[in-house]
Amino acid sequence: MSLKVGVDIGGTFTDVAIEDRTQRWSLKVPTTHAAPEEGVLIGVEQALALAGRPFSDVGLLVHGTTLATNALIERKGAKTALLTTAGFRDVLEMGNEGRFDQYDIRAVKPRPIVPRHLRYTVDERLRFDGSIVKPLNVAEVRAVGQRMREAGIEALAIAFLHSYANGAHEVQAKNILEAELGFPVSTSHEVSPQMREYERVSTTCANAYLQPVVSQYLIRLEHALNEKGLAGPMLMILSSGGLTTVDTASRYPIRLLESGPAGGAIFASDIARRLRLDSVLSFDVGGTTAKFCMVDAGEVHHSHTFEVARTYRFKKGSGLPIRVPVVDLVEIGAGGGSITRVDALGRVVVGPDSAGSEPGPACYAKGGAEPTVTDCDLVLGKLDPDSFAGGSMKLDRDRAVDALNATVAKRTDLSVENAAFAVAEIVSETMASAARVHAAEVGTDIEKRTLIAFGGAAPLHAARFADKLNIDTVIVPSGAGVGSAIGFLRAPISYELVRSISVRVQSGPLPVVAAALTEMEIHAGEIVHKAADLNLDAYIVKRSAHMRYVGQGHEIEVSFEHGASDATFGQRLCDEFQRTYVQTYGHALKNAAIEATTWTVKVSAPIDSPLVNAAAPDPHIAAPNRQRQVFDGANGVWETWPEYDRMSLRDGAFGAGPAILAEAETTTVVPANFRFTIGTQGLVWLNRIGGDQ
């Protein structure tokens, strides 16, 4: 029977998950940075050995990698040039002319990926509606091509002003220059056909910059896999969480960024669909970061812009803007390895810097001297020094105590236990704050969502985090350590296109929009069909518009059914906008004009998430395996908590908090105001007492 393989290359490990209809095998191998395909082969072979199956059984391989992200962060892409409109040579460097920190007058801005001496200009000019002010100076393009060749450039981006409305000049220049230079050229109307020149130029340059690196890697990998006897196709996971072919990925490598985190969000959305949970918050906490994502009706929230390679890791505005469809994740610097300290005002703060795995938290006894969140969890008794990572690494509580005493406890006059409690509270508060701000930004409620917690450090903090957000239900799935690779196996084949067309929306049809939507639907459909090969009527098409009141600068996304040429279309869209606006901001304006600026079309193959029942058939009281001393910070006393080995709990087992559920990969903390149940498929449910069940 045919196997599905998910491979996620991360910074440290390459995760592999293999599935057939009934079973799953997974493992981690070290990432081989010099030639990442080697790690992939080793990992897949080992996982196949675990399953006892040959390479030829693999019917589908789904792959995600940090290669593109790292190439941008480390500036290891190709020597790239930009061709742009005369008078606008410095769009990439001037950016938005703002600062990302009000008070830091010494902040370092990101260096442009194309230096000024490789930014060439040519005479041409379009208006916003695509009409021509000045035709393209073809002779000048040829002359510039000559100079580019002499400069030895390896990649080229072409981005003209207003090309989202008319790509003709870009196509003309591309045809001349591809012939001259002999390699594929990225044009902005293809990579990111949206208004706002800085984001479009930045995205197009990044795409060109990555193209040689990524396409060469993919060719090598496909070749190696075919040699091993891979029978089925390889598909790539996109930033949006969809899948596409290697060919499309090679043309638009910019869409491969952030595929790992996208896998995690899909992992959560799959659980949401199986359990029919309509409103979910995915919560993924590892060693360095916490990531959140909203999942509504089984669909992960999307965004159309994000940043990479920030000069200040968690500072909005300090990176390169990239505008492609992406899973809407919030990432903050708060994980198990996050360092805690006391600021100038005597406040306990956590992160955003992390001790990572080397040297790691103080309790790892590998030379780390600064206290981390993990050290605090150990001091509070939530982590067991002897069974961490399945007992493979003994934690040193004395070092954790010393590190906390030397910094946090000393500066705040708190006892070491209270200091550890303060850190645990602050880290939950920090995560909750980030989730609240994000919820407000996207205009959704966070209370009454179900929290799905995974990643090594999430189950330790999930219940307290949920409590702060007034969330009643937490689910801790198994297999959380390789969540992204499993998520890859659940991803739908899909492709999304986004285009700027500014129109006033009032009653009546919008023929220009209707034509564009049809064209986008065909284009996205072709890309999806290449990978999925289903009957044409099997595909799901979703459309949305980004709308605002005329005069505003920020849009909200409004979904709609097709029919932009219908007479009722404008009215339908306005009504839907008003409804969404009220839902988001609490009021609507009666007489203000409405406009739409951007249109998206997403075509997907259907996904198969078989429904399961949440509750296991045989409810029974769980029996604790031992007891543990845990510090109750709210009352400032040590208490005895029961401890359960999660692997020994059968489906249907339940018990009251406070309790600790220990397993090799992580530890789940059940506070006094929660109880736990083991549901079907080994999911741990934490329910807040007095909350909605």
Add this chain to the structure above:
Amino acid sequence: MTAPSQQDRIKTDLIWQRLITILEDQAQTLVRTAFSTATRESGDLSAGFFDRRGRMVAQAVTGTPGHVNAMALAVEHFLEKFPLDGLQPGDVLVSNDPWICSGHLHDFTVVTPVFHRAKAVGAVANTIHVVDIGGLGFGPDGRDVFEEGFCVPICKLSAGGAINELLLEFVRNNVREPEQVVGDLYSSMIGNESAARKLSVLLEEFDYQDFETVSDSIIARTKRTVEERVFALQDGVYSNAVRLDGYDSEIELKLAVRVQGSKMKLDFAGSSPASSRGINVVLNYTTAYAVFGVNCVLNPDIPCNYGSLYPIDVIAQPNTVLNAMRPSAVSARHMIGHLLPDLVLGALSGILPVPAEGAGLIWNPSLRGRLPSGSAFAAVTFNAGGAGAHHDRDGWSTTAFPSGVKSMPVEAVEATVPVLFVRKELRPDSGGAGQFRGGLGQIMEIVGEGQGPLLVNAMFDRVLNAAAGRQGGLAGAKGGVWLASGKPFRTKGLQEVQPGDTLVLELPGGGGFGDPAKRCQEAIASDILEGYVTPEAAEADYGKRIDA
């Protein structure tokens, strides 16, 4: 120390963080719903929480320096006129009085009491810039404040939940974009309401009656830290002066910073008298930008509240340009306000590491005219010059400071109004030479494509007075404003650009830091390769010829 007090201490930190989150939430919502370009593109707003005693306890991270401290001072006046305990749930206060709020009529401050367990426990406030306030429109041409629009004294925007319809009728009848202005007032009110609800939930969660003990702790800790930092500075008086182009005559700003123990006093004695036109600054706004300058180098990590403002006194003589009195015209007060941080940093240069002077003022030509159909259009764009170099690095090119403004995409502006930007790119040789080079300004060329002339409301400075270098660094290039036709064009005030003519703006560069002779050869070669500096200028400034 007993266990409960340790727990209370932890709770205070948690509440502090939550307060800032609640306010940041509110600020973000305002940015997303705002109609005024200034508010939505540049965060020209602020949101804060005040305790029962009217002291500002916390403020959103997003916000512009000009509103930060101004609002802290404004709310006192609101609560003086309408004491907290006399207010009912559903009451909302409003005003745009420049002398009470933040210095010009375009800024509305909205104050909403917060109730918990049927008792007023404080107030949330926000200030936003609205798109129009009648009168001459946003610009420096006014001769008194009455020409600049209409003033709403502190009054109730809502009483017990009933909207003050008469007030809104007044607003609608006096502004050019009634729906947008009223829409922004609604957003402010709803934002405050939502924050007030969350604050009550916060008290419930931590089981507190009010915020008074928490605010005492927050303010005391902040005040103590700022005082310690001031105390660590060498006592003395540190002076500086800068010259600005002014509206029709040059303006001199003078400052003496007196550091004495844990107090810092900023005294602007000797600064020029108030201008006859709308570039005057009220004391609130002077205080806001002066304190911001201090905070950039002394307290960049300290959240703003009553305690952080307390140790710093600001004094300016009445009827000077930095403490203009009614009925002075004040609309374009940012033209002077934005240069105050440079004045402050220069004064502190002997005791703290500070950069050279920068372009300071944002160049925001407001563009008006008629569409081919005959109806009116208006747009404003924000554009930044170069920032000053530091003792160890070059200055930022085309970066707004002290304003938090971001520029508008050319494509977005052209899609809104019939204007063509022929050029918007870096201006070579505009950064002041030095061991570290000042940031570059930019060159813009603008053509009208509407019916008849393009109306430009000019608000430009540093055309006569360049950004000075520091410690041997040279000054940045002065700004330039001219028409391609050679016809004259003033740096301030409403003027016409005739069809076929082009407005050219050369934005000033930042000052250099340190002796140009000490600049390393690789940096000079790289500047020439990238075209930041022309070979001719390199030869003139760095004294030797380098072939790139």
